[in-house]
Amino acid sequence: MSRKKVIAANWKLYKNTAASNEFFTAFLPLVAGHDRDEIVICPTFLCIPAAVAATTASSVHIGGQNLYWKQEGAFTGEISAGMLHHAGCSHVIIGHSERRQYFHETDDTVNLKLKAALEAHLVPIVCVGEVLEEREAGLTEDVLRRQVQGALRGMSGEKAAALIVAYEPVWAIGTGKTATPAMAVEAHQVIRTEVAECLGDDHANTTRILYGGSVKPENANALMSEVEIDGALVGGASLDAVSFFKIVHW
Ligand code: PGA
Numbered sequence: 001m002s003r004k005k006v007i008a009a010n011w012k013l014y015k016n017t018a019a020s021n022e023f024f025t026a027f028l029p030l031v032a033g034h035d036r037d038e039i040v041i042c043p044t045f046l047c048i049p050a051a052v053a054a055t056t057a058s059s060v061h062i063g064g065q066n067l068y069w070k071q072e073g074a075f076t077g078e079i080s081a082g083m084l085h086h087a088g089c090s091h092v093i094i095g096h097s098e099r100r101q102y103f104h105e106t107d108d109t110v111n112l113k114l115k116a117a118l119e120a121h122l123v124p125i126v127c128v129g130e131v132l133e134e135r136e137a138g139l140t141e142d143v144l145r146r147q148v149q150g151a152l153r154g155m156s157g158e159k160a161a162a163l164i165v166a167y168e169p170v171w172a173i174g175t176g177k178t179a180t181p182a183m184a185v186e187a188h189q190v191i192r193t194e195v196a197e198c199l200g201d202d203h204a205n206t207t208r209i210l211y212g213g214s215v216k217p218e219n220a221n222a223l224m225s226e227v228e229i230d231g232a233l234v235g236g237a238s239l240d241a242v243s244f245f246k247i248v249h250w
Contacts, residue, residue, distance in 0.1 A: 003208050005224060006164060006231035007248045008040040008125060009238030010065060010093060010212070011047075020047040024054040026241035031248055035059060037231065039248055040091045040125075041238070045079055052088030063091030063125070066099060069112040081113075081120035091123045093233075095151065097131075097170045107150025114151055118159055125164045125210070125233065126151050128191065132171035140169075141190050148194040157203035164208045165191055166233040172213025174235060178223075184211045185228045192228075217246035224250040 015023065020043050031039060042063040043051050051062045068078035084092055094117060095110035110126060117124040128147035130140045144167070152160065167187050169179050179187070188209045196204035211223055212233030223229055238244040 003206065003230045005037040006040060006125075006208050006210055007037050007250075008063070008091070008093075008166075008210065008231065008233045009042060009244055010096070010233055010235050011041070011043045011239065012065070012098070012235060013044065014239055015043060015047060017047050017050050020051055021054060023239075023241050024051065027245060028055070028058050028060065030241065030245040031060065032058070034248060037248060042091070042093055048084070048087050048089060056088075061090045062088060063093060063123075064089050065093050065096070067092050067094070067113055067117060067122075069109070069116040071116075081116040081122055085120045085122055089122060091125060091164075092117050093125045093127065093166075095147075096127045097129055097168055097173060101170075107147055107153075110147075110151045111153050114155070114160075114163075118155075118162065123162045123164060125166050127166045127168050127212070127233070129168040129170050129173075129187075129213070135169065135171065140187065144187060144190045145194045148191055149198060152195070152198040155199065157199035160199055161203065161206070163195075163199075163203075164210060164230075165195065166210040166212045167191055168212035168233060170213075174214070176214050178214040178216075178219050179211065181222050181226050181229070184223060185226050188228045215247060217243055220247040220250035 040061045042065045064084040067081045094113045099105040130143040134143050208230035210231040210233045211229050215232045215234045216237045
């Protein structure tokens with residue numbers, strides 16, 4: 001089963017519109033005609049309209065970094081799945097560990113957000129991953145299973161066909177510590193087994209599972225060469241056009 005790899009950039013709280021435009025001016029010529037992998041860039045909400053305009057004539061997709069599960073209403077400060085879709089986003093990151101850590105997101109809110117994203121025809125990138133203490137206590141498998149199960153509660157394979165999962169060990173995010181390809185593969189297999197239990201084998205075989213956590217031009221090739229690793233979710237190294245281009249060209 002060959003799955004097209006997805007190389008996604010998570011810009012977090014970096015880049016204003018001017019910096020975002022500068023990035024695309026430098027980046028788009030570098031990836032013109034690159035169709036081996038799907039390229040997704042997730043800027044801040046404010047930069048989405050300009051990023052969508054900059055990339056319409058390219059194969060680069062734009063995604064949100066978060067969403068709220070209600071369509072509309074008195075929810076100050078929130079953005080809905082439908083609004084992201086209407087603005088030209090095709091993807092959305094859900095349940096990033098920074099959202100879980102700093103903004104109290106739980107497996108239950110991830111589940112609500114996932115359902116809302118799918119209903120609005122957005123491709124969800126659901127993040128899961130253990131913290132260092134959990135890995136050291138031998139709990140990685142339990143944590144991954146619980147997070148995947150929680151995210152997919154009440155979902156059918158058909159409904160969740162577009163699902164992408166990102167395995168992001170929290171201890172590897174922004175720390176310069178990367179999981180070895182073997183560690184990532186092992187975790188991806190746990191995730192795929194759990195996806196199979198929730199959605200069925202056929203859907204588990206087509207679900208892309210990305211690795212995230214200090215992916216850099218220097219380690220991208222070793223990670224992306226693994227059949228079990230279906231792409232990367234890249235933070236720090238995606239902010240520079242040349243560095244992200246090198247990862248896309250792993
Ligand atoms: P990093 O971030 O590449 O800077 O470690 C990855 C992420 O948080 O998605």
